[in-house]
Amino acid sequence: MSSVFMNKIAIATRSSNRSRVFGQKARTIMSFTLNTGAKIPAIGFGTFQDPDAQEDAVCQALQKGLRLIDTARVYDVEKQVGRGVKKTGVKREDIFIATKLWCNDYHPETVSRALEDSLSDLDTPYVDLLLMHYPCTFASGADRFPRDASGKMIHGKTDYVDTWRALERLVGEGRVRAIGVSNFSKGEVQRLLDETSVVSHRKIPAVHQMEVHPYLQQQTFSDWHRRLGIHIIQFSPLGNMNDFYRQTGWSKEISHMMRVIDQPVLKSIGEKYGKSPVQVVLAWGVNHGRSVIPKSVVDWQIDENVAADFELEREDMEIISELDAKARCVYRDIQGAVCLLM
Numbered sequence: 001m002s003s004v005f006m007n008k009i010a011i012a013t014r015s016s017n018r019s020r021v022f023g024q025k026a027r028t029i030m031s032f033t034l035n036t037g038a039k040i041p042a043i044g045f046g047t048f049q050d051p052d053a054q055e056d057a058v059c060q061a062l063q064k065g066l067r068l069i070d071t072a073r074v075y076d077v078e079k080q081v082g083r084g085v086k087k088t089g090v091k092r093e094d095i096f097i098a099t100k101l102w103c104n105d106y107h108p109e110t111v112s113r114a115l116e117d118s119l120s121d122l123d124t125p126y127v128d129l130l131l132m133h134y135p136c137t138f139a140s141g142a143d144r145f146p147r148d149a150s151g152k153m154i155h156g157k158t159d160y161v162d163t164w165r166a167l168e169r170l171v172g173e174g175r176v177r178a179i180g181v182s183n184f185s186k187g188e189v190q191r192l193l194d195e196t197s198v199v200s201h202r203k204i205p206a207v208h209q210m211e212v213h214p215y216l217q218q219q220t221f222s223d224w225h226r227r228l229g230i231h232i233i234q235f236s237p238l239g240n241m242n243d244f245y246r247q248t249g250w251s252k253e254i255s256h257m258m259r260v261i262d263q264p265v266l267k268s269i270g271e272k273y274g275k276s277p278v279q280v281v282l283a284w285g286v287n288h289g290r291s292v293i294p295k296s297v298v299d300w301q302i303d304e305n306v307a308a309d310f311e312l313e314r315e316d317m318e319i320i321s322e323l324d325a326k327a328r329c330v331y332r333d334i335q336g337a338v339c340l341l342m
């Protein structure tokens with residue numbers, strides 16, 4: 001039995017209870033406890049892409065029982081997310097909303113206003129989690145992707161450590177419940193720990209959102225976070241499922257790889273539990289003690305994703321560990337990311 005599930009009484013609020021939302025049966029999903037003491041659901045909902053569909057998709061996700069919504073300023077969907085949340089009628093305090101500060105607003109004098117813009121679009125007085133999207137600063141201004149005449153990004157002078165200090169002040173004001181990072185390397189997280197005096201509630205970020213899936217397992221990095229008490233949210237948890245990355249940025253070495261969810265071994269593991277390969281992939285992350293935030297705008301897919309917090313036996317976890325290919329789908333360096341987002 002995996003330790004995550006052995007400890008579930010202590011760390012999780014998983015139950016067979018089903019609450020009614022809009023007359024539908026909504027599933028109660030297990031959750032983890034952050035170093036702030038707050039609960040974070042094990043399965044959440046990503047909102048990158050398909051802006052026109054996001055209001056309904058967020059609404060559906062909440063109706064089906066998902067309670068963690070992940071968004072970002074740069075996705076340009078915060079208004080849709082806010083409307084989707086309002087539409088369901090699920091109480092705000094029952095939802096965990098995470099958003100991300102974009103790199104042109106990393107300057108200490110712009111951070112508070114940037115948060116206010118997000119809160120206004122999300123139509124909420126606070127967010128449960130605010131992340132720095134990348135460890136990199138762009139020049140201040142309305143242009144999210146400032147470039148010089150030769151097309152190169154214009155970087156800002158602010159150090160991300162100073163941005164972090166500005167984020168800490170927001171936590172004190174109550175508009176942000178927890179802060180964290182995304183796409184940071186180990187050295188970059190370590191710098192935050194070394195150079196900031198009061199980081200979050202326990203001198204460390206509450207969350208690191210990073211790319212993790214069976215093709216990019218990052219086990220050593222993941223264990224390091226666990227020892228520090230930093231919770232990991234896996235983005236792109238289905239691996240190379242999102243065609244956007246295939247079309248825009250993948251290297252030749254990985255673009256030929258079959259979709260993670262088509263790996264025959266996941267199908268056979270799934271058959272043992274009566275689950276699909278997608279559910280096995282998501283459960284693998286949850287069994288490692290991480291949250292997963294699959295994005296979907298398709299009704300039956302959301303249903304499938306919601307029901308993925310089941311326990312995998314140790315031998316199945318070990319089989320999945322063999323799929324690691326150290327294959328990254330989403331650029332961690334900012335130039336690459338900007339190419340994707342433009």
Ligand SMILES: NC(=O)c1ccc[n+]([C@@H]2O[C@H](COP(=O)([O-])OP(=O)(O)OC[C@H]3O[C@@H](n4cnc5c(N)ncnc54)[C@H](OP(=O)(O)O)[C@@H]3O)[C@@H](O)[C@H]2O)c1
Nearest residue numbers: 046047048182235236237238241294295296297298301304
């Ligand atoms: N921090 C960062 O830098 C960063 C980077 C990337 C992503 N993210 C976050 O992570 C979220 C998820 O990442 P992602 O979209 O890259 O990858 P993903 O969630 O792993 O994959 C999304 C793709 O999988 C499909 N899909 C979802 N559930 C499915 C199911 N049950 N069966 C079959 N197909 C399914 C979706 O299809 P449909 O859309 O057609 O339903 C979509 O094409 C994003 O929305 C965003 O919130 C953060």
